[in-house]
Amino acid sequence: MNPDLTLPYEGESPSFASRPVWCGRGSTVIGAARIGDQAWLGDAAVIRADGQRVTLGDRFWLGHRSTVHIATFTHGTTCGDRVTVGRNSVLHACTIGADVVVEDDVVILDGSSIGDGAVIEAGATVFPRSDLAGGFAYAGSPAKAVRPITPGEAAERAERVRERSAEGLGADPEPPQDLDPDVFVARTARLRGRVGLGAGASVLFCCALEAEAGPIVVGADTNIQDNTVIRSRGEGVVIGRDTTIAHNVRIADSRIGARSLIGIGAVIAPGTLIADDVMVAAGATTDPGQILESGHLWGGRPARILGPLDAERRSMMLRIVESYCRHGREYRAAQEELAG
Template sequence: MSPDLILPYEGVLPVFASRPVWCGRGSTVIGAATIGAQAWIGDDGVIRADGQSVTVGERFWLGHRSTVHIATFTHGTLCGDRVTVGRNSVVHACTVGSDVVIEDDVVILDGAAIGDGVVIEAGSTVFPRAELPAGFVYGGTPAKPRRPIERAEVAERAERLREGMGEGTALPAAPPEVDETVFVARTARLRGRVSLGAGSSVLFSCDLHAEVGPIVVGADTNIQDNTVIRSRAEGVVIGRDTTIGHNVRIGDCRIGARCLIGIGASIAPGTVIADEVMLAAGATTDPGQLLEGGHLWGGRPARILGPLDADKRAMMARIVEGYCKHGREYRVAQAEAE
């Protein structure tokens, strides 16, 4: 069984050591990815090697709606053998050892190094460049050691996590009608009144459902893999030149222009985010919270961590520019693959 969507990046296709054991609905593998034998990729699982390489060892297990990605200019991702990733987790531009269990709703950030025989508990965040030595259970935000663990228990927790996933609940994708400058991945789902501005992109396995109010996305804004947006009341409005990271959860809210919403963040209904805000990975907002512009926010719930300096603003602009380029390239590659 092959992934639902396989695309090249800069002419390079993924390489599989053998046919995966299972690939779920909406599963996607892109670019310079090398996948070991006996891989299992769940519904809406995304492995995206577009700029650096992704290499995963044998018996890699990627849970439903989880994402493996790289940092375009700095880091690839390397996973050893027998790595198990739960649901709605992000493994981003890092190194993961062998016999590792990454439970549900975990975020691992750029430059982190995870040792062998490690368990990362559900809901944890591994901060950039963190080192998690072998043989421990880690949990929290930032992830810290809880207790030592033996390999037999690691294997048992991996088996329990795999057994609990079942077959997933993904729905078939419906092709949206969009402007020719917009990229919508074939594995994304758009339902209801969704408006996408020129040059915007909705990446692989995203789910945008305008149940009541509309979802309005500004020009050149990118919504990255496995993000879920639900409007159940007045709707969602996202400004132009904004980045919504991987596996973000968004309710009815307003997000301004030139913002960056970090990987795995959760935006509560009624939140208002002003222009030029960076929200850190794994952060949450309270219902009705106002995030003032010009600041880096982070935490659960979010609080001001510092000013949005020139370097951060430049980095945010580079991400937008890079994803506009990705969108143009993916439109061509996806059309050629159909």
């Protein structure tokens, strides 16, 4: 079974091993990705190799609404054989050994290396450039070894992760119609209710923007990255212009300012107010009603000030916005060509 959507990137298309690959509804594979024998991709799973390669070994398992991505200029992502990844997890520009189990809601960040037979427990964040030895269980943020893995334990935990993924996410994606020509919405994204997208905005693969009550308003040139879920059940969500919402972020009714970045796997609680010019670190969470003041890097659970938003961080945030404006144009053209 093929993914719901495959697209080339810079002339390279995904390649699949000759033996069967099972792909769920809304699953998406982009660019220079190589997927081994007997892989399993859950509903709304995204593999995006747009700038570096993604190489996934035999019997790779990627749970529902999980994401594999790269760092455009520095790192690809490589996984050995028999790697199991749970639901709503992100492998980002990292190297994973064989027989590794990555449980639900995990974030593994750029330049990290995970040894054979390791288990990354649910909710953990592996910080950039971490080197985690095989044969141990890791937990927390940052992820740290908590104990050795007993014989057969990794295989048992992999089986439990797969059992939890037996049920899918439900309905197929329902992409919107009649979009502004400067906006990109991936074919596997879902927008429901009153959703407004500013010029140059992009909503990437398998995102879900659900305005159940108040509206969701996204500013110009803001990017919403793969598998992010934004849900309004009260006053609504407003996101300023030139802002990045990274992979697998969860956002409830809140306000997010301009020129900000919400990191991979962050959770923004109802009533949060994030000022202009704020960076929220990967895996961070906010408390309901929390106010994040301008000019700072915030991180932790709940988020606290970690340092100033210096010139280097601001420059990096601007480069991401510019890169995703370009991605939006490229992906819109590719989707239109695919549609014929």
